[in-house]
Amino acid sequence: MRRAVVLGGSIAGLMAARVLSDHAEEVLIIERDPSEVDVGPRPGVPQGSQVHALLPAGQAQLERWFPGFAKEAFQAGAPLPTGGTGKVFLNGVLRTAPMSRPQVPGLITTRPFLEALVRKRTLAIGNITMVPGRADGLVFDGNRVAATRYVPDGGTEPVTVTTDLVVDAMGRSSRLGDWLDNSGWTRPPMRRMPIKLNYATALYKRDEQVSDAWVAVAQTTPGDGRVARIGGINSVENDQWIMLVAGYDNDRPTRDVEDFTNRCREHFPKAFRDIAEHGQRIGDVATYHQADSRRRDFHELDRLPAGLVAAGDSVASFNPIYGQGMTSAALHASCLSAYLRSDPALHEPARAYFDRVRVIVDAAWQISTFADLDLPHVDGPYPRGYRLIRWFTDLLFRASMTDGVINDRLARVTTMLDHPTALARPSTLWRAVRLRFLPWTSGSLPG
């Protein structure tokens, strides 16, 4: 390709640009926020000050596209996990650790820190340029996208730039659907699950005297008089803890520090209380509300222009508590690479790309929306075979609390290293059944 244009320069856009740099003479990223490498929290990514966990599959993808990424992140100040391992509490009970330990230390950082590293590596590639401006529309030539329109930073008049391929990476509020609709195409059908999630996050100075917490996740599932909540503590760069308290529906944490401290004290394990009561807070409490999980099913479109793909949240954005967003965006970049390496006819719609992306979206959607069907205010849509899958999932979850092997297999799926179908292996099912119904035989289970 002579020129590829990426709309949006966040995680999905940067990863797509990295892939495109192997296939196009020139790659332009059009981004409406400032284009410096280290911009910190920015308006185009309003969720950026909230806790952002990078799943192991996402880290593997970053390493694939930017060899040495984790090492560079550690050198730049991401904490090396020497301070202990992660603890996961489910309804106040500490879950057993997974059997296998990760080979590579996990990266835990704030979102702006991670994004700055991805930007630095992406913009260091000679044929990639970030252009400050607001993407404004597409120009079609017959059945294909021929150009992109954008309004340069500080300007008022749109500029048109011709292109062989456009990537929509404008996030979950992307206006691509409107642009298609207004030009006689069809917008991709959207599926939503209303989750009404409420986040509040605060940073604290990490201090061993206050707590030895390294990473902790505490979740309360609804039922038996319990209210669904989730809290998290992450040790991040610059000797800080980033701490999250989240609720659903009318359970809304506020920006009030006392409210934040009370929630830590009343709803979560001791480490949360210790940090909130005795830790030194840095800055304000930041809140965020996400109304729904949503996906745009491009693969279902009968008519799709050639020269157009979409990646990241503009395709699907999930309940953030499962931490799938950035990893999905990175996996979409690998889908783009596989598509372009298959020597596709670029004058035809990129259906083979969207078919690959669908596998990633289906897997993440299955994990997050299935779990969210437990929430009292969520009433569907229910997948086919819901009751059976529910029964099986409950069995697995129960077993994972005490069995390292099952916990490991479950963790590989929830961290997107394995596809959810991996859990349907007979050996996993049989192990969970034995642990639940024939516990006296569990002594002979392989470790």
Ligand SMILES: Cc1cc2nc3c(=O)[nH]c(=O)nc-3n(C[C@H](O)[C@H](O)[C@H](O)COP(=O)(O)OP(=O)(O)OC[C@H]3O[C@@H](n4cnc5c(N)ncnc54)[C@H](O)[C@@H]3O)c2cc1C
């Ligand atoms: C509260 C919360 C917590 C989260 N926690 C996690 C987590 O723990 N782990 C995880 O992996 N994910 C998490 N996510 C999801 C993660 O934030 C997204 O999945 C990820 O940012 C997707 O990246 P993206 O590049 O697709 O879109 P975005 O990051 O939303 O970026 C879109 C980009 O497009 C630009 N843009 C938009 N319109 C235009 C335009 N017209 N012209 C030019 N530029 C434009 C924006 O400025 C922005 O840079 C969380 C999300 C939320 C809401």
